[in-house]
Amino acid sequence: MGRVYIRTRLIVLTLAFVFFVTGCVGGDINPESKAPMKVPKSETPAKDQITIGFSMDTLKEERWLKDRDLFKEEAEKLGAKVKIKEADGDDTLQIVQAEELISKGVDVLVVVPFNAESTASIVNKAHTAGIKVISYDRLIKNADIDLYISFDNERVGELQAEAMTMLVPKGKYVYIGGAETDNNAHLFKKGVFNILKPSIESGDITVVFDQWTENWTPANAYSNMAAALGANHNQVDAVIAANDATAGGAIKALELQGLKGKIPIAGQDAELAAAKRIVEGTQIMTVYKPIRTLAKTAAELAVKVAKGEKIETDRKVNNGKIEVPSVLLTPIAVDKLNIDETIIKDGFHSREEVYQ
Ligand code: BGC
Numbered sequence: 001m002g003r004v005y006i007r008t009r010l011i012v013l014t015l016a017f018v019f020f021v022t023g024c025v026g027g028d029i030n031p032e033s034k035a036p037m038k039v040p041k042s043e044t045p046a047k048d049q050i051t052i053g054f055s056m057d058t059l060k061e062e063r064w065l066k067d068r069d070l071f072k073e074e075a076e077k078l079g080a081k082v083k084i085k086e087a088d089g090d091d092t093l094q095i096v097q098a099e100e101l102i103s104k105g106v107d108v109l110v111v112v113p114f115n116a117e118s119t120a121s122i123v124n125k126a127h128t129a130g131i132k133v134i135s136y137d138r139l140i141k142n143a144d145i146d147l148y149i150s151f152d153n154e155r156v157g158e159l160q161a162e163a164m165t166m167l168v169p170k171g172k173y174v175y176i177g178g179a180e181t182d183n184n185a186h187l188f189k190k191g192v193f194n195i196l197k198p199s200i201e202s203g204d205i206t207v208v209f210d211q212w213t214e215n216w217t218p219a220n221a222y223s224n225m226a227a228a229l230g231a232n233h234n235q236v237d238a239v240i241a242a243n244d245a246t247a248g249g250a251i252k253a254l255e256l257q258g259l260k261g262k263i264p265i266a267g268q269d270a271e272l273a274a275a276k277r278i279v280e281g282t283q284i285m286t287v288y289k290p291i292r293t294l295a296k297t298a299a300e301l302a303v304k305v306a307k308g309e310k311i312e313t314d315r316k317v318n319n320g321k322i323e324v325p326s327v328l329l330t331p332i333a334v335d336k337l338n339i340d341e342t343i344i345k346d347g348f349h350s351r352e353e354v355y356q
Helices: 002-022 062-077 091-103 120-128 153-167 183-202 218-231 244-256 272-280 291-306 340-344 351-355
Strands: 051-056 081-086 108-112 132-136 147-151 171-176 205-211 238-241 286-288 315-318 323-329 332-334
Touching: 051 062, 051 091, 051 291, 062 081, 062 108, 062 291, 081 091, 091 108, 091 120, 108 120, 108 291, 120 132, 132 291, 147 153, 147 291, 153 183, 153 238, 153 286, 153 332, 171 183, 171 218, 171 244, 183 205, 205 218, 218 238, 218 244, 238 244, 244 272, 272 286, 272 351, 291 323, 332 340, 340 351
Parallel strands: 051 081, 051 108, 108 132, 132 147, 147 323, 171 205, 171 238
Antiparallel strands: 286 332, 315 323
């Protein structure tokens, strides 16, 4: 009896051990089996984790900090990891950093290009490694990019010029452009001139100064504005600047001539400094581009692209090489009258910060 009992216990224990080590209670013992193994969540293979590489040109303007943080936040909500590199306005560095992301094997690459043309090499390298590329806010030109997500940037310029021509229908205009290397700078300018054209043709408006601002810096915008005032003996009626940072630089030049608040100036980005200037009357308008919507849309699409899902868009934008599937969000003109119901209502800036 004793022996039988011991043998039975041994068999039971051995079977229990086999079941324990194979972890196959209710599962599949045969490793060759076609049925998928049940893997507990905590042991999900690393491959299921999507990693997004985010290559950014700069964090200089206030908006890019929001872009960085919101993109990361939205992507993480979707279970993705984000590896961020910022090139501090250095073209070569951005390409090197993007190569690092590619060699680390990110699943998709999202790029805010410093230089619209030279970043095409990033796209080629990523594609060779089987990684798809999304152009974020700024278009990469002459490359097979997979998707472009931005605002309707031509409309941004139109909104600026519409507001300015309402206020100053006739006179001498100064245009302080953005960085020539940035495709957006060309779109903003195109929008402005779409609206100014009839008045230029009728002779009501004369554009007395029109220059790019290298690297978008306020210091270069200051020099441009100083040159515009110098060349026109301060006889200028309106200024349109390609963004709020360049508007800030131009306002310094106006201030030096005692013209701050006297010559109307428009910008875009809805930076806090610009919102404050609108309230105090030294800038007439800005253009608000809801960054959270951009970041959220980009994060959602990046995850889909990484999973190999097909993306349908209703817009296409020609980048000199292909018709790029595109999502273009709507910008909003902001002045003293609607600042509360736009940027403040959206929590882009708080009421206290703006009216401080
Ligand atoms: C962006 C602007 C920004 C500028 C300078 C442009 O491409 O659209 O929002 O102010 O770059 O960074």
